[in-house]
Amino acid sequence: MEPIEIDVLQKEIDHLANKDVYIHLETTNGAYASHFNKDAYNVGAFIRNARVQYERGKIVGAGTTYRVGLKLDIGWIYAEGVNQFELNQEGRLLMAGHDREGRLMVALQISEKPFQY
Amino acid sequence: MKEHVVVIYPHPDDEAFGASGTITTFREKGIPVTYLCGTLGEMGRNMGNPTFATRETLPEIRKQELIRACEILDVDLKMLGYRDKTLEFESTEEVAEHLYSYLKDIKPSLVITHYPGHAVHPDHDAFGAAAIKAAEKFKEEDRPTVWAQAISRTHEEELGGPDIQNDVTPVFKKKFETIMAHKSQADGMIAKVKNESDDIEEATKTWLGVESFYTWQF
Ligand SMILES: [Zn+2]
Numbered sequence: 001m002e003p004i005e006i007d008v009l010q011k012e013i014d015h016l017a018n019k020d021v022y023i024h025l026e027t028t029n030g031a032y033a034s035h036f037n038k039d040a041y042n043v044g045a046f047i048r049n050a051r052v053q054y055e056r057g058k059i060v061g062a063g064t065t066y067r068v069g070l071k072l073d074i075g076w077i078y079a080e081g082v083n084q085f086e087l088n089q090e091g092r093l094l095m096a097g098h099d100r101e102g103r104l105m106v107a108l109q110i111s112e113k114p115f116q117y
Numbered sequence: 118m119k120e121h122v123v124v125i126y127p128h129p130d131d132e133a134f135g136a137s138g139t140i141t142t143f144r145e146k147g148i149p150v151t152y153l154c155g156t157l158g159e160m161g162r163n164m165g166n167p168t169f170a171t172r173e174t175l176p177e178i179r180k181q182e183l184i185r186a187c188e189i190l191d192v193d194l195k196m197l198g199y200r201d202k203t204l205e206f207e208s209t210e211e212v213a214e215h216l217y218s219y220l221k222d223i224k225p226s227l228v229i230t231h232y233p234g235h236a237v238h239p240d241h242d243a244f245g246a247a248a249i250k251a252a253e254k255f256k257e258e259d260r261p262t263v264w265a266q267a268i269s270r271t272h273e274e275e276l277g278g279p280d281i282q283n284d285v286t287p288v289f290k291k292k293f294e295t296i297m298a299h300k301s302q303a304d305g306m307i308a309k310v311k312n313e314s315d316d317i318e319e320a321t322k323t324w325l326g327v328e329s330f331y332t333w334q335f
Contacts, residue, residue: 001168001171024172026172028162030162031202031237031238031240032238035237035270038270046160046202084168086171088171088173088174090173092173094171094173096171096172098164101163101166102163102164102165102166102167102168102304103163103164103305104162104163104164105162107172109172109173116173116176117157117159117200
């Protein structure tokens with residue numbers, strides 16, 4: 001993945017608007033957070049292969065961290081903290097935020113085909 | 118009974134960190150070892166450091182790492198095809214039946230798995246519970262011994278000390294090599310150890326030099 005270039009990424013988000021797309025959205029601080037630090041909480045959520053259409057998608061932010069919002073007919077999809085992106089070989093748009101140790105903290109991925117696995 | 122060890126863990130790398138020294142010791146005695154690995158760790162958050170995996174490439178990368186680790190350990194690998202983080206939502210009975218379908222053919226003398234309720238990760242707890250349920254399906258006289266691994270911070274306090282404590286420092290080279298085969302996952306650990314010591318293998322040895330288990334009481 002590469003550091004986010006906002007103009008390039010915005011074009012890719014626009015390209016996927018107003019069509020049926022599959023979403024992978026997740027955030028996690030790991031299954032061991034409260035094991036390594038008893039004052040910490042384990043939190044995480046993911047949804048994989050939610051099929052939606054968004055009428056407008058936008059990436060906002062600067063420097064090292066960005067927010068992405070997708071406006072749906074009757075709701076929203078939102079991710080905060082993404083800092084890298086990639087249009088992979090299958091044409092899926094991957095966005096993710098990693099911590100200093102390279103661990104994934106948040107991911108938002110959009111694809112015209114369902115995600116595997 | 119002919120000896121055969123079956124290791125039942127949910128994630129590629131559980132075997133490396135948890136039991137690769139013990140496995141090596143069995144293999145050195147010529148005892149066959151089969152690893153039933155539940156998932157491909159698809160939802161792991163370690164992506165290498167610097168990152169080289171993505172959420173979408175991670176499963177294949179971890180699969181290759183797992184295959185390599187099992188070559189190093191010289192064990193027979195079966196990948197069971199569950200999805201990371203979801204094992205606790207499967208039917209325990211179905212997973213137990215699935216595991217038993219392997220066990221009844223292998224007729225193991227020993228099963229190594231996680232100690233349910235003391236294994237920290239929900240997949241560890243769920244797969245350990247299913248493994249024990251699978252062993253229970255044997256008639257008592259045919260039932261394998263089960264070594265259950267506890268990693269919770271409260272296990273010694275609540276369960277007493279583990280009765281099996283394998284000093285694996287004599288085979289630590291192999292254990293370290295197995296851990297390093299899981300590069301996408303080991304990078305993060307290495308960085309942590311590196312802060313404390315120059316000799317990573319030596320430092321890892323003090324941390325992971327003993328593999329301990331509780332003999333399960335049915
Ligand atoms: Zn694990």
